[in-house]
Amino acid sequence: MAPQRFREQFQQIQRSMPDVPLVIGPDESAGFFYEKGVILARDGDEARLVEDTVREHFTAFAGLTGDQVRRESPATNRTGITRIRVADPGQGDGTGDPAVGQALRSLTAVEGRAGRRLVGRNHVVHIAVNACPGDEPVPVPRAEPANPGQAGTPYDPETAVGVLVVDTGLVHDHRGSPLLAHAGGDLQIQECDEDGILQPYVGHGTFIAGVLAAVAPNTDVVVRNTLNDAGAVLESEFGEKLFEAVDRGGWPDLISLSAGTANGRTDGLLGLAAFMEELREQRTLLVAAAGNNAADLPFWPAAYADLPGYQDSVLSVGALRSDGESGACFSNHGPWVKVYAPGERLTSALTGFRSPVPYVYQHSTYDDCRYGFPYACTCAHPRHTGVLSEPGETATGKPDQVMFEGHAQWSGTSFATPAVAGLVAAHMTAHRETDPRAARKQLLAANTAQAVVRGERVPALLPPTWRPVPVTRPGRRS
Structure with a gap:
């Protein structure tokens, strides 16, 4: 099974x-x-x-x-x-x-x-890596550069674009990564369990901040632990938590949100209605992940990008596979997803560089892509045995443990989202544009890149410092 x-x-x-x-x-x-x-x-x-x-x-x-x-x-x-x-x-x-x-x-x-x-x-x-994650983080050598790599625009506190990341908090040693030298906000509540092993998905908010800061160095990135370390919250509490996050520093230029839920409807979340109405009256642009269920069901709040009255205030982001030519197998899709960006096997900061930390995988990989895609996707490669899988589902039944020493590779619409938020912020810096919603329109109007998702041609935003990686058939090496 x-x-x-x-x-x-x-x-x-x-x-x-x-x-x-x-x-x-x-x-x-x-x-x-x-x-x-x-x-x-x-x-x-x-x-x-x-x-x-x-x-x-x-x-x-x-x-x-x-x-x-x-x-x-x-x-x-x-x-x-x-x-x-x-x-x-x-x-x-x-x-x-x-x-x-x-x-x-x-x-x-x-x-x-x-x-x-x-x-x-x-x-x-x-969080969009939770519930149906694209994959779990994979350690990479310390010498391997970030992907997307760091852009050349220097940080200037006088002109930096304000970006709020609503997610899990930063790891305590995040400033060990040069990408996160200027990041601020909340720390993770509990990074490791009593045995010193990283908790599931620890570093999610840190990784997002790293991708964003690489694409747009001239940003003041603030990460809030709004979704607690487990990355899950009830809808009845979510709207208030978002209000609290913006209250702590005022409405920013951009909000990068890699979380949401489907609900089987096309008219949004009742518990989020008040926040979304207030967002519409602000100048802030919400950049939100489309989710990782490989489905066309609207995923909220990203799908507000397709509702009348919200098109200017919300930008929904799906994920492309590692070559940037097609959609990642796990990415949600449909007309409510307005843009796609690289979201498979990105490389960014997971921890600082002070000491190696162990991580135990939660999920076993599949023999083949669980969504039927014919390339060596993150469903099956690299191979992992996870602690949550039932005994007998894997060859050994023993979960795999790895050590993280800084950077990691990770996949999900969670990480395509900060790449797009970073591109909007970088456009604001390059063109001295102070309106994030205007910057979003200008960026999309000037963009000519496209990808193919489920047979449809869609807009693709590719960070200039992102390095595509050719895809392979299962069982073959790049």
């Missing part, structure tokens, strides 16, 4: 949120997780309407008890969202949540009369 990476990550995320019962969305093809027994509604009259409608439905039609339906304390934050409990979270298992499904269906007619969405699941928002 092949590894089941999405289900493995469900177990991983559930362990990181032990007090929150989670389920996989209606089926695994939906590509999302959510809190069991809870729905979301807007505060005030809408929350009361939702509560009353669900209780009446459960009592009259669903064969369930309506006495468990209750509003929990309304949120006191700017998101304006109320959690409504609709069932005992201890009932059933993690394969679905009939009570939440019934609650959502009970509002269908009411939403139709209201002319807008009133209710939603409480999804888990996660």
Whole structure:
């Protein structure tokens, strides 16, 4: 049996949120997780309407008890969202949540009369390497240069473009990498476990900051540990955490966000609506990852780039494979993905250079590409045995351990995103453009590079210092 990476990550995320019962969305093809027994509604009259409608439905039609339906304390934050409990979270298992499904269906007619969405699941928002990661980091020799390499524009604190990275925090020795000499913000809460082994995906925010600083050295990069070390947060908390991140330093020129979730809908996340409305009124450009589920289902907030009123304020980014000619096998795709950039086997800073640190792989690689692509993609190469895979799925059953001493190679739309944010910032510096949204339009208008993704020609933004690597068929060396 092949590894089941999405289900493995469900177990991983559930362990990181032990007090929150989670389920996989209606089926695994939906590509999302959510809190069991809870729905979301807007505060005030809408929350009361939702509560009353669900209780009446459960009592009259669903064969369930309506006495468990209750509003929990309304949120006191700017998101304006109320959690409504609709069932005992201890009932059933993690394969679905009939009570939440019934609650959502009970509002269908009411939403139709209201002319807008009133209710939603409480999804888990996660870093885009999580849930269905492109791959896990691979150590590279200290002498191997970053890819993208560092551009020539010097850092100038007077003209530097402000970029906020909303992610996991920086590793403590990040300034050991020249790329991150000027990076600031939050540190990881816990880099290693009690045995001194790096926690899963530690260095995600650091790697992103390194890619961004390489493409655009004249930036003030601030990394916030908004998504905690596990890289996952409930939708009901996500909007407020984004508000907190921008409040700490003011609205920046750019936000680089390599996180999100699908939700099976085309109208966004209820818990993010207030933040997105305020973003629209600012000058900030949100550059957001399209996600790694190899699907065309909208991944939020990246997919806001395709919604009326948000096209100027959001730029969604998919990933290209290592040669830059086609889409990476794992990248989400579709008309809501507005641009693609290299996102396979990039090289950047994972830790500083003070001492080697061990890492144990979480996922086993596949015998072939899990999405059916015919090149030597990150699904299968390099070979790894992961701790989350079931016994018997791999040859040895023992997870692989490696040592990191500075740089790493890593793949995902997580890392294509800061490359694009960096290109927008570099354009602002080169052209003395102070409006990031205008810079985005100018950059895309001047760009002529294209790639092929699922048979369609799409815009490709290729950093000048990025070095393409030819792809090979499985079993052949470059």
